[in-house]
Amino acid sequence: MLHKPTLRVIKILELLQEHKDGLNITNISLLSKISVGTLHPILQTLLKLEYLKLDNKNYILNINLSINSDFEIIKSNMNKIAQELKQSVQLGILKNNKVYYLHKCNGNSKIILKTTIGDSANLYATALGKALLLNSSESEIKNILNTDFVKNTEKTISNIDDFIKNMKELKKLNFTYEIGEFDEDFACIAVAICKANKIIAALSVTILKFHYNEKIQEQILSCLNKYKAIIENSINNY
Known part of the structure; x- marks a missing residue:
């Protein structure tokens, strides 16, 4: 539907x-x-x-409304991720130093997320936000996050130096995650979506924090990377 x-x-x-x-x-x-x-x-x-x-x-x-074609492709594959994992999937983009939520699929998950389409959140507190910055240099990140850090939870990164350190670690993994940084009850894993070697959006899967472990991370990441490849191949070839 x-x-x-x-x-x-x-x-x-x-x-x-x-x-x-x-x-x-x-x-x-x-x-x-x-x-x-x-x-x-x-x-x-x-x-x-x-x-x-x-x-x-x-x-x-x-x-340029070519974004519509990209959006439809991404949205269609988000539905498949949600169905396979039975978890909530969100799409975010970088605008005005924030991550903005463009679309959400709930799958069969009973988890009710606080964020809705059109909401924004701090980049440094979310896996989506971190994924959107994976290709950014240290100076670019400092320029984008030229603001006071506000803590969502006790685990939220609270300064630019710690965030730069966190991003260096995440760049080695080529995916991002946070556990209790945006909401103390949830964990999130995200991957960036690239077009012409530029990050245009990011996809994330959210689960309850106490369900998070290496096996679950591997399962979610495998599914995200599978559809990331399908999306990027589609949007880079029309």
Whole structure:
């Protein structure tokens, strides 16, 4: 079954691609058949993520819509990961020094995650955020994280030097993880998605912290890497 909130986002982006000069919220509502009340938070999120810009009350597309093709490919494979692992899978991108959540698949997991589509989180506290920085140099990381570190939990990294040290270790693994750093009850494993040798997004799987062990890590990582390869092969060859 197709995910209706995601379909709304795609419909809005495709509609604005057709109207290069942009549309106001009333016209978007009429043409998309999405209520203004439902549209408003979606448009605000797309503005914040810089997919749209606002010009005299008109929303104008601010990206190349090839991202839509990438998104559909990634989303389809996320469903397969969630079904195979029976765990929650999330998609994140780097915007404005944060990780933004673009999509989520719950699989058969009974875990209820705090994050929802459109939410943002600190890069240094999440496996997704760390995965998005895997190709970044030390100076680039310092520039991106030129901010105060806020602790989500007692295990959250609290300064740039410790984060740089953590990233050096994770780069050797070529995947990222955190255990109780974002939420004290959960652990997360993530991999980066690359297009033309550039990280464009990251995928993560979240499990209860007390379930985390080397065997589970290996199982999750094997599945993530399998679909990472499928996704990257697809988005780099169209």
